[in-house]
Structure formats: C-alpha cells, structure tokens
Amino acid sequence: MEHGHVVDGLTAPVEVVYDRWGVPHVRAHDADDAFVAQGFTAARDRLFQLDLWRRRGLGLLSEVLGERYLERDRAARLFLYRGDMDTEWAAYGAGVRRTAELFTSGINAYVALTEREPALLGPEFA
Numbered sequence: 001m002e003h004g005h006v007v008d009g010l011t012a013p014v015e016v017v018y019d020r021w022g023v024p025h026v027r028a029h030d031a032d033d034a035f036v037a038q039g040f041t042a043a044r045d046r047l048f049q050l051d052l053w054r055r056r057g058l059g060l061l062s063e064v065l066g067e068r069y070l071e072r073d074r075a076a077r078l079f080l081y082r083g084d085m086d087t088e089w090a091a092y093g094a095g096v097r098r099t100a101e102l103f104t105s106g107i108n109a110y111v112a113l114t115e116r117e118p119a120l121l122g123p124e125f126a
Contacts, residue, residue: 035106043111061076
C-alpha cells in the first residue's frame with residue numbers, strides 16, 4: 001500500500017491519495033482491496049477515535065479515562081449484544097459481514113504496523 005507498507009489481506013497494490021481537503025481517495029483493483037485499504041486508512045487517520053469508540057462500546061473507558069467512567073462502562077456492559085451473531089449478521093443483508101470483516105482487517109493491519117513501529121502512534125496514546 002502507500003509508502004511501501006505491505007498490508008495483509010490485499011491481493012494487489014492499492015493507492016490512497018489525499019485531496020486538498022485531506023479526504024482520502026482509495027484506488028484499488030477490486031472492492032475487497034478497497035475495503036481493506038479503507039480500514040487501514042481510517043485507522044491511520046483516526047486510530048485514537050476508533051479506540052475510544054471500541055472502549056465505549058465494550059465498557060472499557062475507565063481503563064484509560066479513570067474512575068469517573070465506571071458507571072458508563074457498567075451501563076455499556078449491560079447493553080452488550082449477547083444474541084446469535086450469525087442471525088444478527090444475516091439481518092443486515094448480503095455481503096455486509098464480509099465488508100465489515102475486510103474493513104476491520106485493514107484496521108488490524110494498521111494496529112499491527114504500529115506495534116512494529118510505535119512512532120506511528122499519535123500523541124494521544126502517550
């Protein structure tokens with residue numbers, strides 16, 4: 001992918017170009033590669049935001065933001081989905097699960113890159 005990063009899950013080279021407003025435009029061989037690249041790019045640009053959203057949904061904000069988030073975490077954990085995920089995914093329509101999994105694999109590829117190259121993490125993670 002861009003800057004010579006090898007991203008697991010891609011089947012062909014992908015180009016990400018930022019326009020003058022800072023909006024990334026993904027050019028890929030196929031839709032699968034585009035979704036992986038979109039996830040990677042979203043993580044590169046917004047990893048801290050994605051991490052906060054993940055923590056909020058799982059009830060893990062107090063781990064990083066302190067005790068004042070314990071009640072919010074407790075509430076989030078009460079609302080965690082505990083149903084059958086295959087049925088849930090089927091309700092979203094054909095192809096949605098695969099798209100979400102590809103996007104997530106791109107996010108995870110960027111996270112793996114930051115583990116190898118911690119300097120890529122934003123200052124928010126300090």
